[in-house]
Amino acid sequence: MASLTHHHNKKTGVTYVYSVESYWDKEKKRPANKQVCLGRVDKETGEVIPSKRTAGTAKRAASAPGVTAKALVAGPHLLLEKLTEQTGLGVMLKKCFPEIHAAMLSMVYFIVQKGLALSHCGQWSSGHLHPYGDIMLSQWISDLLPRITADARQQFLSLWLGKLPDKDYRCYDITPASSYAGYNEYVKYGYVWDKEPLPQINLALLFGQDSRLPAYCQRMPGNIADVAAMTTTMQSLGSLGSAVIHFVLDSGFYSEDNVDELFLRKRKFTIAVPDGRKWAEKIFEQYYESIQSPANYLQIDDGEALYAQTVPHPWGRAGNQSYLHLYFNTRQAAEESDRFDGELSKYEDELAGGRRVREHEEYYQRYFVLKETPKRGLEISFNDEAIQRSRKRYAGLFCILSNAIKAPAPALLAYRARDAVETSFDDLKNHLDMKRLLMHSSAAMDARLFLQFLALIYISKIRNVLQADKMLRGLTVREVMGDMETLVQIRYSHDYGQLYTATSPVQRKIMKAFGVSIQA
Numbered sequence: 001m002a003s004l005t006h007h008h009n010k011k012t013g014v015t016y017v018y019s020v021e022s023y024w025d026k027e028k029k030r031p032a033n034k035q036v037c038l039g040r041v042d043k044e045t046g047e048v049i050p051s052k053r054t055a056g057t058a059k060r061a062a063s064a065p066g067v068t069a070k071a072l073v074a075g076p077h078l079l080l081e082k083l084t085e086q087t088g089l090g091v092m093l094k095k096c097f098p099e100i101h102a103a104m105l106s107m108v109y110f111i112v113q114k115g116l117a118l119s120h121c122g123q124w125s126s127g128h129l130h131p132y133g134d135i136m137l138s139q140w141i142s143d144l145l146p147r148i149t150a151d152a153r154q155q156f157l158s159l160w161l162g163k164l165p166d167k168d169y170r171c172y173d174i175t176p177a178s179s180y181a182g183y184n185e186y187v188k189y190g191y192v193w194d195k196e197p198l199p200q201i202n203l204a205l206l207f208g209q210d211s212r213l214p215a216y217c218q219r220m221p222g223n224i225a226d227v228a229a230m231t232t233t234m235q236s237l238g239s240l241g242s243a244v245i246h247f248v249l250d251s252g253f254y255s256e257d258n259v260d261e262l263f264l265r266k267r268k269f270t271i272a273v274p275d276g277r278k279w280a281e282k283i284f285e286q287y288y289e290s291i292q293s294p295a296n297y298l299q300i301d302d303g304e305a306l307y308a309q310t311v312p313h314p315w316g317r318a319g320n321q322s323y324l325h326l327y328f329n330t331r332q333a334a335e336e337s338d339r340f341d342g343e344l345s346k347y348e349d350e351l352a353g354g355r356r357v358r359e360h361e362e363y364y365q366r367y368f369v370l371k372e373t374p375k376r377g378l379e380i381s382f383n384d385e386a387i388q389r390s391r392k393r394y395a396g397l398f399c400i401l402s403n404a405i406k407a408p409a410p411a412l413l414a415y416r417a418r419d420a421v422e423t424s425f426d427d428l429k430n431h432l433d434m435k436r437l438l439m440h441s442s443a444a445m446d447a448r449l450f451l452q453f454l455a456l457i458y459i460s461k462i463r464n465v466l467q468a469d470k471m472l473r474g475l476t477v478r479e480v481m482g483d484m485e486t487l488v489q490i491r492y493s494h495d496y497g498q499l500y501t502a503t504s505p506v507q508r509k510i511m512k513a514f515g516v517s518i519q520a
Contacts, residue, residue, distance in 0.1 A: 005017075005018050006018075006041070014040050014041075015040065015041040016040050016041070017040070017041060017071065070490070070491045071488050071489070071490050071491075072127060072128060072129045072488065072489050072491065073127055073128045073129065073485055073486075073487070073488055073489075074128075074129040074487055074488060074489035074500065075483075075484025075485055075486065075487030075488075075507065076109070076112075076113045076128070076481050076484045076485065077109065077128065077129040077130060078484070078487070078511070078516045078518065079462070079480070079484060079510070079511075079514050079516060080109050080112060080113075080458060081131075082514050082515055082516050083458055083461050083462070083514070084105065086461075086515075087163075087457065087461065088163060089105075089160075089454070089457065090105065092156055092159045092160060092163075093105060093156065093454075095155075095159070096152045096153075096155045096156040096159070097147075097148065097152055097156075099147075100144060100147055100148070102131040102132045102133075103131075103132045103136065103144055104148065104451065104454075105130075105131040105132070106121075106125065106130040106131050106132035106136060107121060107136070107141065107451055108451055108454045108455050108458065109128075109130050109131070110124050110125070110128075110130070111451060111452065111455040112455045112458045112459060112462075112477075112481070113128075113481045115478070118138070118141050118448070119138045121136050121138070121141060122135055122136055122137045122138055129489055142444070145443070145444045145447040145448065146443050146444065146447065148446075148447035148450055148451075150446065153446070153450050157216055157217075160215070160216075161215055161216060161237075164208055164211055164213065164215055165208070165210060165211060167210075167246075168208040168209060168210045168211050168215075168246075169208070169209040169210065169246045169248050169270070169414050169417070170206045170207065170208055170209070170215055170216075170245050170246060170247060170248065171206070171207045171208075171209060171248045171417065171418045172204070172205070172206050172207075172233065172247050172248065172249055172253070173204075173205060173249075173250065173418070174202045174203065174204045174205070174220065175202070175203055175205070201219055201220070201445070202219070202220040203217060203218070203219055203220070203449060204217065204218045204219075204220055204232075204233050205217050205453075206233075206245070209248070209414065209417045212460060212463075212464050213457055213460050213461065213464075214453060214456045214457050214460060216233075216237065217449065217450075217453040218232070218233055218236055219445070219446055219449055220232060234261065234262075234265055234267065245267065245268070246267075246268040246269065246270070246404055247262065247267055247268070247269040247270070247271070248269075248270050248271075248414055248415060248417070248418055249269065249270070249271040249272070250271075250272050250418060251271070251272040251273065251274040253271060254271055254272065254273060254274050256316075259271070259315065259316075259401070260316060262403075263315065263316070263318070263320045263403070268403060268404035269401075269402065269403060269404070270400060270401070270402040270404065270405055270411055270414050270415055271400070271401050271402070272398065272399070272400055272401075272415060273324075273398075273399040273400065273401050275398075276362075277399075280324065280399050283311055283313070283324060283326070284326055284397055284399070287309055287311065287326060290309070291307050291308075291309045291326060291328050292307050292328060293307075296308055296309050298327075298408065298409055298412075300409070300412065300413070304329075306327055306328060306329040306330075306332075307327070307328040307329075307330075308325060308326065308327050308328075308408035308409065308412070309325075309326045309408065310323050310324070310325050310326070310406065310407065310408050311323070311324045311325075311326065312324075313401070315401075315403075320403065321403060322401055322402065322403040323401070323402050323403070323405065323406055323411075324399055324400075324401055325399065325400045325401075325402065325405075325408040325411045325412070326397070326399055326408075327397070327398050327399070327400070327408065327412065328396050328397055329396045329398075330396060331396075332396045332398075333396025333397075334396075336396055340390070343363075344367060344382070344387065347360055347363050347364060347367070347368070348368070348380060348382075351364060351368065351370070351378070351380050352378075352380060366383065366386055366390075367382065367383050367386055367387050367390070368380055368381065368382060368383055369381045369382070369383050400412065400415055459477055462477045462480060463477055465513055465514055466480065466513070468513075469513045471509055472509060472510065472513055480510055483504075483506050483507060483510060484507060484510060486501070486504070486507075487500060487501060487503060487507055488500065488501045500518050503518075
């Protein structure tokens with residue numbers, strides 16, 4: 001990891017700026033640092049006067065009267081500018097936000113590089129190269145956020161969705177973000193996912209499986225349920241003119257009404273069916289014996305093996321064509337059987353202690369025989385027939401319903417690729433400062449969330465580049481940003497141009513992977 005540091009010489013009174021890179025000394029078998037002097041700090045202006053070790057521009061500038069220089073951290077900017085060009089984000093933002101697109105890009109670059117609240121952007125903008133090119137103070141940013149209007153955001157999302165491949169599967173999920181805001185109508189108390197006793201908002205996100213890029217985001221009230229959130233998102237996508245989307249959804253979004261809605265809007269979908277759905281269990285009853293045939297043995301790419309069978313399933317009164325993919329995993333069956341026995345013991349304790357839980361009533365009725373007697377009170381015994389039937393028939397079973405994927409293997413792989421959206425939520429909360437939202441107005445909050453979404457596109461793109469490079473695969477996004485921090489651009493006054501400090505081996509590898517080149 002590289003960084004900038006200042007050393008003050010007490011004898012001469014001169015402060016020098018050094019680039020410091022940490023590395024592991026293989027011979028001495030201990031950490032070590034490599035320091036390169038970039039120049040000295042001018043006492044009056046605070047600007048960096050480059051060292052005379054550099055050739056060309058630096059020598060000419062150093063010998064000219066009245067020439068000063070300003071040093072700006074440039075490495076992260078070079079990478080992000082390249083990605084801005086490759087993705088077309090710069091063009092789209094300029095079209096949708098013609099007056100403030102450069103400032104927006106600077107804020108996004110700051111979020112990607114530092115992952116801090118925008119109140120820290122002022123200090124960062126004074127020492128880093130960025131699109132806006134000037135210092136961005138906190139109050140100035142607060143005045144700018146309301147100018148990131150809802151109409152312009154929707155226009156951008158429409159352009160961005162149109163740029164992504166139509167055939168890409170889109171994983172959909174929602175995540176909450178806690179907030180201290182007291183006057184925001186979208187901040188509500190809801191299900192406490194993160195164990196935070198604070199009101200929250202929900203952020204819905206679509207993530208492309210093949211592109212591995214965020215496709216769409218939408219803010220929702222903190223008390224909205226998953227199934228209602230999905231309906232709202234489909235309505236919004238319809239208004240954007242985005243009809244060709246294949247939704248990949250977890251079981252939390254399953255309901256008969258939601259599936260009906262998906263068919264009604266002619267959306268392609270692949271959704272996990274929750275446990276305990278009697279219509280799915282009835283179908284599995286018919287195929288329980290045949291599913292474990294060698295003909296249904298399925299080897300997954302990661303080495304996992306299971307049995308799978310697909311059953312055509314007309315959905316609803318209209319008989320809409322869909323496919324129910326049945327999966328049976330013997331290892332999972334054993335684990336679920338043990339877990340099932342533990343749950344039965346817990347339910348028995350609840351009944352015996354008079355602590356019945358309303359959500360468990362279905363299990364009480366199905367797996368226990370309850371008899372009230374005048375002398376002994378409540379007698380509890382197990383319904384062994386129902387328990388054995390459930391253990392034998394349903395342990396290790398899971399189902400995926402799709403109206404687009406006809407074979408069980410691609411349906412399972414598409415569903416499991418939902419991990420990408422979970423990674424995105426983790427990025428938003430831990431890398432991009434969305435753990436707490438402090439904006440009190442809904443307009444400012446929406447603008448901030450939109451900047452987070454843009455930053456997430458860059459984070460995802462950087463990770464995609466790293467994963468495609470064998471030498472860089474072990475680096476995190478934050479490590480890459482840190483390694484590029486010591487690549488400094490030195491700008492001279494009086495039209496003497498600019499130059500960059502020497503690059504380290506790690507920086508050269510990173511720049512090659514991203515297709516970045518600089519003039520010596």
